[in-house]
Amino acid sequence: ILNVEQSPQSLHVQEGDSTNFTCSFPSSNFYALHWYRWETAKSPEALFVMTLNGDEKKKGRISATLNTKEGYSYLYIKGSQPEDSATYLCAYYTDKLIFGTGTRLQVFP
Amino acid sequence: NAGVMQNPRHLVRRRGQEARLRCSPMKGHSHVYWYRQLPEEGLKFMVYLQKENIIDESGMPKERFSAEFPKEGPSILRIQQVVRGDSAAYFCASSPLGPGQGNTEAFFGQGTRLTVV
Numbered sequence: 001i002l003n004v005e006q007s008p009q010s011l012h013v014q015e016g017d018s019t020n021f022t023c024s025f026p027s028s029n030f031y032a033l034h035w036y037r038w039e040t041a042k043s044p045e046a047l048f049v050m051t052l053n054g055d056e057k058k059k060g061r062i063s064a065t066l067n068t069k070e071g072y073s074y075l076y077i078k079g080s081q082p083e084d085s086a087t088y089l090c091a092y093y094t095d096k097l098i099f100g101t102g103t104r105l106q107v108f109p
Numbered sequence: 110n111a112g113v114m115q116n117p118r119h120l121v122r123r124r125g126q127e128a129r130l131r132c133s134p135m136k137g138h139s140h141v142y143w144y145r146q147l148p149e150e151g152l153k154f155m156v157y158l159q160k161e162n163i164i165d166e167s168g169m170p171k172e173r174f175s176a177e178f179p180k181e182g183p184s185i186l187r188i189q190q191v192v193r194g195d196s197a198a199y200f201c202a203s204s205p206l207g208p209g210q211g212n213t214e215a216f217f218g219q220g221t222r223l224t225v226v
Contacts, residue, residue, distance in 0.1 A: 043220065045217070046216075049213065049214050089152065095157075097157075099144070099151050
């Protein structure tokens, strides 16, 4: 059974705070690690696809790192804004795409 | 290029009826995944299909559930003799490439919310 774990389950921060969350995944048979952003009443949208150990990717105020040897990835949001409120999902891509249960972020003005 | 289209968006079925959920992948995408989201849970993998082939159905219940992705037309997730526990949101995603062929994101539909009464 492939387990993708995300922590914390939920997070409440003030506007302007920086935050980060973790995704843990099996380190064997690794192809890629995906991060998705899922807003309420919408469908998940990809943020990053990461493949190489040590990868770092950035999109605006959001960045992610990848450690395939120890099986974890971090997602960072700098200066959180209310519009960042969403569930952030990571997915481990082996012979199929397996999702974690997500981190629900709420940013209060 | 239209996104992944799922229909219907909402489906109500009585216990014992059949539910058919449709997913039209993005143009040029031959890989389709189905996921189920139960209340307060994440996306649980159900099945991975390529055109005319089921690649991995390890997440699908053994009975009453089936999926297909024919050469022409949408992918169909079929649930026979629905029970209340089948009530959930069902999402499909498509991608142009599979594992090991390149690493591209999956594109999601907006889901079908099935309610069994």
